[in-house]
Amino acid sequence: MKLLKRVLLLLVLIIGVVVYLNYPKLNIISGYAAKNVASGVYVAHRSAASMNQFDNKAPLIELASTELDESKQAASSTVYGLMKRTAVYRDGLGAVLVNDDYDSTKLTIRPNRSKTMDTIPYPYGQADPLDTILPEVDMDFINKAVAMAFANPETQKTRTFLVLYKGHLIAERYIDGFDKDTPILGWSMTKSVLATCFGVLEHQGKLEMDWPAPIAEWKDDERKNITLDHLLRMQSGLEWDEDYSSISDVTRMLFLDSDMTKAQKDKKAIAEPTEIWNYSSGTSNLLSGILRQQFRSHQEYLDFPYAALIDKIGMQSMVLEADIAGNYVGSSYAWASTRDWARFGQLYLNKGHWNGEQVFAPEWVDYITTPTIHSNGTYGAHFWLNAEGKYPDVPKDLFSCNGYEGQHVFIIPSKDLVVVRTGLAEEPYFDVNGILSNIVKAVP
CATH class of the missing domain: 3.40.710.10 (DD-peptidase/beta-lactamase superfamily)
Structure with a gap:
């Protein structure tokens, strides 16, 4: 029993040291995960499941768990429940990691866009590319x-x-x-x-x-x-x-x-x-x-x-x-x-x-x-x-x-x-x- 207690104590100490040394990194890990998912979902129109399965499937980043809040167009991530970070989507400006000082009403302007359709073939216009055969291309x-x-x-x-x-x-x-x-x-x-x-x-x-x-x-x-x-x-x-x-x-x-x-x-x-x-x-x-x-x-x-x-x-x-x-x-x-x-x-x-x-x-x-x-x-x-x-x-x-x-x-x-x-x-x-x-x- 004494040996078992010593082994358990040693494991607890090791875990404690690992957490202590890596805790600051959790801010980066959960921040990366939340930002990536929010952008992927609301800018690229992909699913959160796809973002988590592929884009966030990277060393350390895969430790994060991410959830969407559709009502706020936001994604929040934690690492084993620790260091929660949230990224929110803003129309025209993409997703951003927020902090306690973030005021969603402060930045209300967005870039003006000019998206006009035309009949010019791609790449110079928005129409389909020409179906061209170029004999000099092998x-x-x-x-x-x-x-x-x-x-x-x-x-x-x-x-x-x-x-x-x-x-x-x-x-x-x-x-x-x-x-x-x-x-x-x-x-x-x-x-x-x-x-x-x-x-x-x-x-x-x-x-x-x-x-x-x-x-x-x-x-x-x-x-x-x-x-x-x-x-x-x-x-x-x-x-x-x-x-x-x-x-x-x-x-x-x-x-x-x-x-x-x-x-x-x-x-x-x-x-x-x-x-x-x-x-x-x-x-x-x-x-x-x-x-x-x-x-x-x-x-x-x-x-x-x-x-x-x-x-x-x-x-x-x-x-x-x-x-x-x-x-x-x-x-x-x-x-x-x-x-x-x-x-x-x-x-x-x-x-x-x-x-x-x-x-x-x-x-x-x-x-x-x-x-x-x-x-x-x-x-x-x-x-x-x-x-x-x-x-x-x-x-x-x-x-x-x-x-x-x-x-x-x-x-x-x-x-x-x-x-x-x-x-x-x-x-x-x-x-x-x-x-x-x-x-x-x-x-x-």
Whole structure:
């Protein structure tokens, strides 16, 4: 009996230590689960059961239990009954994790949208894509690439796949539960959408990339020399910890902060601008706050990405989610259908030209695809690059929007290609080089 009591006491102590060490993480775990389910249900129109079974089936996150409150359009999660977190849906602004200070009546405005139907075939309009046979395309290679993308569903976890060639839809496939209209969370592909807003403003003559970042708190210290260009290239020299496996700068920002534009702004400089390259979602949300400063009212800020970019090119499914303070979460929270993500890629393939209008200057593409020093040729300005041949069997002019768990919009100008892949797993489970190399072989 004494031995049994000692063993039980030891187990209790071990459990106590584990709970003590991990209790702060429960806030992040339940917050992630609640936010993901609320967005999945009310933005992507999926079931809570599907979100819990697949999207929240990840290490630690799967420990959370989530329930919906349909009357409030909200989702609440706990971990073994502990650390309850709730996310609520707001029309036009997506879902947001709330806290005790949240006032549902405070933020009543929403972005104005312009969703007009037309008879122009996809991708330039809302009509069905043309049923076009392009004799120069070797469909055997295309079909092989698509088959490869879905060959191992348990490990690859590909959900959607689409190929545009010269603006023609030549391949498209979806798993059960997803179709051409299902919004997909882009995660960090959102960064590229945010950056494009700055490209639009530059084209309109309203700002320049070499302007100092308009942050009052920086004007009298070493951060005063940080420019918009430094921020877009992730080379500001500011301290930041982008670790999703622990309580870090990025997880605190995404799952605890009411105003996500402040997290990076309050960090000290650890290097001079351009001395280091340090990937930072906090920088993207700081840029979202700077974008807001360009407008006289909150309403104008909310409207701008849609009026100047998203609705202009027909990305009618896209929703940019905002934090409690009403700032777009430019680091992580844009949802759009696979076809609409492909429209975004086509806009860049067209160097900003869309249906007779120049959305941003052609030179903007040159800017965002110029490699940033210290990034080993993998990063430009909020876009990823293949400049140093990360994908050895794919042209080096490839650039892309990349997001957590393998969300991708690949743009290959030399081959007139846009490829979109979404899913729940990334390299090495999803063979980007092998799949893209087959698509490249299929076209002249």
